Amino acid sequence: MNPRLWHRRLAQAPRPGLAVLSRSWRGDRAGTAQLALISLVIGVLPAGQVKLTAALATALLSAAGGSDPQVRGILVCLSLLSLLGLGAQVLSLLQSRAVQRCQSRLSAHMSDEIISRATLFTLSEVEDPSVQDSLQRAVREVAFRPGMMLAQLVQAATQVVTFGSVGAILWTLDFRVALLAMLAPFPTLLAQILQGRRAHALEHSRSEERRRLNYWQHLASQPNSMKEVLAFRLAPVVLANHRRLLAGIVGADLRLANRNFRLAIPMVIATAVLTVSAQATAVLIGTDARHVAGLLAVIQAIGMLQGSMQQLFGAVSGMYVNQLYLRNVNEFLALGHTPPPQGELTFPQEIVAGVEFRGVSFSYPGSGQRALENVSFTLKPGQVTAIVGLNGAGKSTLGKLLGRLYEPTEGSIVVDGVPLTDFRLDSLRDRVSYVFQNYVEYQLSVGENISLGLVHETDQGAGRVEAAAREVGMHEHIASLPQGYQTQAGKLFTGGVEFSGGQWQRLAIARGTARSASVRVMDEPTAALDTITEAELLDTLATASAGRVSLLIAHRFSSVLRADRVLVFDRGRLVEDGDHQELMSLGGLYAQMYEAQTAGHQGVAGAGTGAR
Numbered sequence: 001m002n003p004r005l006w007h008r009r010l011a012q013a014p015r016p017g018l019a020v021l022s023r024s025w026r027g028d029r030a031g032t033a034q035l036a037l038i039s040l041v042i043g044v045l046p047a048g049q050v051k052l053t054a055a056l057a058t059a060l061l062s063a064a065g066g067s068d069p070q071v072r073g074i075l076v077c078l079s080l081l082s083l084l085g086l087g088a089q090v091l092s093l094l095q096s097r098a099v100q101r102c103q104s105r106l107s108a109h110m111s112d113e114i115i116s117r118a119t120l121f122t123l124s125e126v127e128d129p130s131v132q133d134s135l136q137r138a139v140r141e142v143a144f145r146p147g148m149m150l151a152q153l154v155q156a157a158t159q160v161v162t163f164g165s166v167g168a169i170l171w172t173l174d175f176r177v178a179l180l181a182m183l184a185p186f187p188t189l190l191a192q193i194l195q196g197r198r199a200h201a202l203e204h205s206r207s208e209e210r211r212r213l214n215y216w217q218h219l220a221s222q223p224n225s226m227k228e229v230l231a232f233r234l235a236p237v238v239l240a241n242h243r244r245l246l247a248g249i250v251g252a253d254l255r256l257a258n259r260n261f262r263l264a265i266p267m268v269i270a271t272a273v274l275t276v277s278a279q280a281t282a283v284l285i286g287t288d289a290r291h292v293a294g295l296l297a298v299i300q301a302i303g304m305l306q307g308s309m310q311q312l313f314g315a316v317s318g319m320y321v322n323q324l325y326l327r328n329v330n331e332f333l334a335l336g337h338t339p340p341p342q343g344e345l346t347f348p349q350e351i352v353a354g355v356e357f358r359g360v361s362f363s364y365p366g367s368g369q370r371a372l373e374n375v376s377f378t379l380k381p382g383q384v385t386a387i388v389g390l391n392g393a394g395k396s397t398l399g400k401l402l403g404r405l406y407e408p409t410e411g412s413i414v415v416d417g418v419p420l421t422d423f424r425l426d427s428l429r430d431r432v433s434y435v436f437q438n439y440v441e442y443q444l445s446v447g448e449n450i451s452l453g454l455v456h457e458t459d460q461g462a463g464r465v466e467a468a469a470r471e472v473g474m475h476e477h478i479a480s481l482p483q484g485y486q487t488q489a490g491k492l493f494t495g496g497v498e499f500s501g502g503q504w505q506r507l508a509i510a511r512g513t514a515r516s517a518s519v520r521v522m523d524e525p526t527a528a529l530d531t532i533t534e535a536e537l538l539d540t541l542a543t544a545s546a547g548r549v550s551l552l553i554a555h556r557f558s559s560v561l562r563a564d565r566v567l568v569f570d571r572g573r574l575v576e577d578g579d580h581q582e583l584m585s586l587g588g589l590y591a592q593m594y595e596a597q598t599a600g601h602q603g604v605a606g607a608g609t610g611a612r
């Protein structure tokens with residue numbers, strides 16, 4: 001590599017360290033100041049040691065010569081040396097306590113920064129695999145890199161002080177010895193930097209591979225996926241993929257280790273040669289009787305200087321490597337994010353004219369296909385509209401556009417004549433309520449599984465949570481649990497209680513319906529429910545409410561039949577629109593689906609449209 005570039009990069013190495021220091025200062029001024037002071041004192045202790053050693057050697061020599069036995073002087077030097085040793089130990093304990101304190105605060109602060117940033121992304125951005133890679137790299141590195149960087153910065157600062165003070169003493173004794181001693185650690189440093197760069201490049205290039213490995217590990221360790229792994233006897237598939245990915249990772253690690261070894265050997269030899277040269281020069285100079293007393297101190301200073309140089313370079317090269325990894329964090333924090341446009345208006349509490357889709361088309365980012373193709377219709381308040389269609393027809397996509405989880409590629413959605421984009425996004429999200437097809441099973445308390453739907457409501461009282469639980473027929477069951485609504489839901493954490501699929505779905509329904517929404521999107525809300533519970537719940541879910549637009553995406557006709565109106569979708573297009581009777585008399589896709597289901601068939605035999 002170009003030496004100039006090297007020089008520039010090395011000069012830049014401490015900068016991210018200083019950035020980390022300033023973050024630490026902002027997070028904990030007292031702790032950071034304490035750390036700086038302790039490091040400074042630790043840094044000058046070795047110089048004091050060299051001075052005392054020289055004084056001790058002089059006193060011992062004169063004692064040996066019998067000219068003037070300075071017993072008191074010898075004792076004072078020895079006592080001071082012991083005190084210095086003890087002081088160094090106590091200070092280093094204080095230093096590690098201060099480092100730990102600052103590291104912990106720093107890591108928490110940066111981790112919060114990353115997760116805060118992650119919550120700003122849109123669904124399309126989060127689904128982008130490159131964003132996923134970047135986020136995961138950032139989360140992985142932030143746990144320990146900033147802390148390491150801070151510790152290395154402290155180390156570097158301490159060693160600069162040691163190096164300066166001991167180096168000054170050595171230089172006054174003989175500049176040639178000082179120069180050789182200072183040069184010796186350079187080759188090792190170079191090797192460390194090159195090795196760090198290679199390791200970073202390797203890790204960066206295999207982010208996707210690591211995620212794939214994590215995925216197979218996840219499949220083999222999560223109860224939800226394990227049930228299929230066991231039932232389908234997928235262990236050989238999981239293991240084969242896991243081993244294949246591990247083999248790739250291990251192979252690359254071994255190749256890197258071999259390359260690093262070949263690089264390190266000549267560098268270590270060069271360092272050893274320079275060290276021996278420094279010591280030999282010192283001994284040659286020291287044979288002069290005048291210098292004999294100081295020779296001990298010189299040899300000690302060479303050792304200290306070298307140790308300090310090595311630690312200094314070790315810290316700087318470590319900082320250089322860590323800043324490469326910390327770039328992952330900065331890269332993520334700097335990722336382009338386009339906040340969805342929003343207006344100033346408050347979303348209506350009651351809808352008057354309706355929600356109108358005007359020529360809406362939508363393609364998922366990166367997909368050439370249209371999930372929705374030029375759809376236009378109006379959803380009336382006070383009505384329940386069912387959306388039906390074959391798999392992949394675009395039903396869930398339609399629901400997601402309503403809450404602006406995605407933006408239409410063409411056309412617009414207007415509420416009482418006002419485009420969705422003219423409303424404040426928070427007010428819109430508070431008024432559009434969802435029961436998702438793939439709802440989340442929160443591994444939190446049972447009560448929280450419901451109350452999460454109310455976090456932005458003025459009334460979040462327990463009464464409301466209980467009322468929602470009663471509505472979905474879960475109250476009695478919850479009340480019978482060991483800690484009632486406080487019981488941990490799911491088996492992920494200690495003491496958790498597992499629910500059946502239908503019970504989890506009922507909690508998701510309660511979460512969605514507890515909200516005071518003017519638009520309700522229910523995507524297959526009863527798919528996991530038994531028929532009796534479904535019938536009871538549909539009375540609530542499919543009951544029209546004045547001022548509210550209700551969308552019921554459903555495959556089961558038990559749900560569809562309760563709707564006031566049905567929109568039939570096929571391959572992203574709206575193909576039929578009417579009530580049950582009207583659609584049956586049309587004899588189109590709806591009628592075929594209905595007949596297929598009531599006749600007990602699984603699919604639509606002979607349907608002119610294909611499932612995707």
Ligand SMILES: Nc1ncnc2c1ncn2[C@@H]1O[C@H](COP(=O)(O)OP(=O)(O)OP(=O)(O)O)[C@@H](O)[C@H]1O
Binds near residue numbers: 127389
């Ligand atoms: N997150 C996504 N990213 C890319 N494509 C998607 C995404 N979600 C859905 N699609 C695609 O969009 C199309 C419509 O999907 P959608 O989920 O809206 O269908 P659906 O009618 O709800 O189907 P189902 O009845 O199976 O739930 C499908 O072709 C699907 O592959």
